Structure formats: structure tokens, C-alpha cells
Amino acid sequence: MLIPMVNLKVQYEIMKDEIDRAIKEVLEDGNFILGPSVEKLEKEIASYLGAKYAVGLASGTDALHMALLACGVRKGQDVITTPFTFVSTVETIVSVGATPIFVDIDPRTYNIAPEKIEELIETKTSFNKKEGILINKENGNQIRAILPVHLYGQSADIEHIVSLCSKYNLLLIEDCAQAFGSEYKGRKVGTFGEIGCLSFFPSKNLGCYGDGGMIITDSEDLADKIRILRNHGSKVKYYYIEMGFNSRLDEVQAAILGVKLRKIDKFNELRRKNASLYNDCLRGVDLTTPYEDEHVKHVYHQYTIRTRYRDRITKCLGNEGIASAVYYPIPLHQQPVFKRLGFNTGDLKNSESASLEVLSLPMYPELTEEEIQRVCKTIKDAMSTT
Numbered sequence: 001m002l003i004p005m006v007n008l009k010v011q012y013e014i015m016k017d018e019i020d021r022a023i024k025e026v027l028e029d030g031n032f033i034l035g036p037s038v039e040k041l042e043k044e045i046a047s048y049l050g051a052k053y054a055v056g057l058a059s060g061t062d063a064l065h066m067a068l069l070a071c072g073v074r075k076g077q078d079v080i081t082t083p084f085t086f087v088s089t090v091e092t093i094v095s096v097g098a099t100p101i102f103v104d105i106d107p108r109t110y111n112i113a114p115e116k117i118e119e120l121i122e123t124k125t126s127f128n129k130k131e132g133i134l135i136n137k138e139n140g141n142q143i144r145a146i147l148p149v150h151l152y153g154q155s156a157d158i159e160h161i162v163s164l165c166s167k168y169n170l171l172l173i174e175d176c177a178q179a180f181g182s183e184y185k186g187r188k189v190g191t192f193g194e195i196g197c198l199s200f201f202p203s204k205n206l207g208c209y210g211d212g213g214m215i216i217t218d219s220e221d222l223a224d225k226i227r228i229l230r231n232h233g234s235k236v237k238y239y240y241i242e243m244g245f246n247s248r249l250d251e252v253q254a255a256i257l258g259v260k261l262r263k264i265d266k267f268n269e270l271r272r273k274n275a276s277l278y279n280d281c282l283r284g285v286d287l288t289t290p291y292e293d294e295h296v297k298h299v300y301h302q303y304t305i306r307t308r309y310r311d312r313i314t315k316c317l318g319n320e321g322i323a324s325a326v327y328y329p330i331p332l333h334q335q336p337v338f339k340r341l342g343f344n345t346g347d348l349k350n351s352e353s354a355s356l357e358v359l360s361l362p363m364y365p366e367l368t369e370e371e372i373q374r375v376c377k378t379i380k381d382a383m384s385t386t
């Protein structure tokens with residue numbers, strides 16, 4: 001039997017009646033764009049995560065893009081972020097005209113390391129206290145924001161990042177695409193900065209059946225700006241007050257997400273249980289299982305091990321019909337498209353070495369104990385031949 005990375009079919013089978021009913025209601029209602037399901041979902045997600053406002057968008061990438069635009073991040077400004085992430089995090093910084101400044105990760109959590117942000121600030125910037133502006137001495141730009149990613153479902157060291165943002169008057173935009181429901185000291189990620197960005201890509205912890213995204217914020221002004229941006233720059237039909245986009249979460253996706261949101265705690269708990277089964281099964285094996293920060297509630301979007309024997313393990317898993325994946329094989333500072341940013345191999349060693357050794361194993365709520373044991377046995381067999 002094949003074991004995929006995620007199994008959306010089995011999840012649909014479990015929720016079929018509720019999902020089908022929710023879709024049917026939208027079809028019968030005949031209202032497909034910016035209708036009652038999106039409005040309801042926005043309220044429910046804002047309340048679930050503990051934010052005042054939520055705005056549904058067409059994707060997580062758009063959520064990042066519009067968050068940056070609404071915050072006024074632009075050309076001549078820098079944004080501190082991680083190179084160990086999906087490309088959206090960084091392509092959106094570039095698309096608003098700003099410059100990404102990569103800072104290396106903590107090798108245990110794979111999240112941006114606040115100590116390294118501090119190091120960068122101390123060595124490469126000057127802070128104009130009077131104006132509250134942090135200047136990058138190398139390019140003369142104002143450093144405007146920090147954009148951390150809560151990778152694999154685990155919150156970054158957000159308290160430390162928040163303290164740096166307030167010390168240096170920086171905006172905080174959180175990329176929560178992989179961490180819906182994850183917490184830091186009991187508070188949901190996405191609520192620590194100006195804006196939290198969510199993705200509902202099908203394989204995400206809360207995923208729809210197409211593309212979808214959302215921003216959450218406590219600022220009425222930012223929520224308002226993003227509502228205008230997502231709808232062609234208009235608030236009133238056929239009256240355009242600024243350049244905008246077509247980036248609306250649609251009613252069918254919102255209705256599906258409404259059903260899944262009611263089960264998200266259960267799904268995330270099952271992911272945590274599966275992670276713990278993996279940990280037990282892999283104890284004593286010569287590889288590194290995921291590190292959980294003591295302040296964090298990890299929601300295991302990915303269960304990612306670290307091993308020197310990645311190729312061998314991947315091959316053996318593949319031979320047994322077991323999927324595995326590398327997130328991410330090349331850090332963004334080494335990607336051809338971002339070479340012009342001036343980072344070289346060796347500049348961000350933790351990200352570079354992680355990219356050579358990380359391996360994500362199948363992870364979804366419906367994964368069975370037997371399947372986890374099969375994955376682990378295959379890994380152990382692969383290791384015994386090393």
C-alpha cells in the first residue's frame with residue numbers, strides 16, 4: 001500500500017456529507033464572490049485565532065503581497081526574512097519593490113534566529129533614535145520590517161522577534177502559511193505583529209479545494225486597505241480609489257473551510273499524536289527528530305527529520321511506495337533568481353546544511369499507527385545497510 005505525503009481523499013471521505021452539503025448550499029444560493037460564506041469565515045477565523053479582523057484572499061502568496069503593500073513597504077526599504085522557506089515569502093517582498101535581507105536560521109527549529117537578526121542590526125545598521133529609523137549601512141535603505149515564517153507548523157521565537165521590532169521600530173508581518181493553529185506561550189501565531197498571513201493551499205493544515213488565503217490583523221485601517229486591494233482598488237462598485245487586484249477568496253472555498261475549521265483542533269491534535277508516534281518509533285536511530293521549543297505548540301504541518309543518509313533513506317522509502325519530500329533543497333539565497341541580492345554560498349551556513357539533510361515524512365491527521373511503523377521500519381532497514 002502506498003503512503004502519500006498527504007491524503008486529501010481520505011479526509012474528504014470522512015467529511016463528505018458536511019462538505020457536499022456546504023458546497024450545495026453555495027450553489028443553490030448562487031452567490032459566488034464576496035458573499036455570506038466568506039464573511040462568516042472571516043469572523044470565525046478572526047475569533048479562532050484571536051484577531052479583530054480577517055480578510056479572505058485568493059492565496060497565501062497574495063496575503064503576503066497585500067500585507068506588505070498595505071503596510072506601505074516599498075522600493076528603498078529592506079525586509080529581514082529567512083532563506084529557508086517557500087519562495088512566496090521572498091518573491092512578495094521583491095514584488096513590492098523592497099529588498100529581502102536574509103538572516104540565517106536556528107538549526108534546531110529551522111526558523112529565523114533572532115540572535116542572528118540582532119547580530120545583523122549590531123554590525124550592519126545604524127539606528128536613528130530621533131526618527132525611529134533603522135538604516136542598512138550597506139545599501140542606505142531603511143529596514144522596515146521583519147517577516148518570519150513559522151516553518152513546518154512551529155512558531156518562530158516570536159517573543160524575541162517582537163522585542164526587536166519594538167526596539168527598532170520595525171513592522172512585523174508573520175508568514176503563518178504552514179502553522180494554522182500553532183501557538184507561542186498559548187497565543188496563536190499571526191497575532192503578534194501588524195498582520196498574520198494564512199494560506200489555505202489544499203495540503204495545509206486548514207486547506208481548501210483550490211487556492212485560498214487570508215490575512216488577520218487588529219488594525220481596522222490595515223484590514224480596510226486590504227479589502228480595497230483585493231477588490232480592484234474599490235470599496236464602492238465601479239469607483240476605484242487605488243490600483244488593486246482581483247484576489248478574493250470565493251464562496252465555495254469559504255464554505256469548505258468553514259466545515260474544516262470546526263475540526264481543526266482535532267486535526268492538529270492528531271498531527272501531534274502522529275509526530276509523537278514517529279518520535280517513539282525513531283528513538284535511538286541515528287537521525288534527528290523534530291525539536292519542539294518548550295514555549296510552542298507545534299502543529300506538525302510537516303514531520304521533518306534530519307539525516308546524513310537522506311539519499312539512501314529516500315530511495316528505500318520510494319521502493320516501498322512511501323513518499324517523502326525535501327523542504328527545501330536549495331535555500332533562497334542560493335537560487336538563481338535571488339543571486340543578485342549578493343549572498344554567497346557559505347553566508348548562511350545553517351540554512352545551507354539543513355537543506356542538505358532535512359527530509360519530511362508522510363504527515364496528515366488520518367495517518368495510521370501501522371503506517372507510521374512501516375515508515376519507521378523502512379528507515380531503520382535503510383540505516384542498517386549504511
Ligand SMILES: Cc1ncc(COP(=O)(O)O)c(C=O)c1O
Pocket residue numbers: 059060061062085086088089149175177178198199200201211212213
Ligand atoms: C511558508 C509559505 N509561505 C507562503 C506560501 C504561499 O501560500 P499559497 O500557496 O497559498 O500562495 C506557502 C505555501 O505554499 C508557504 O509554505
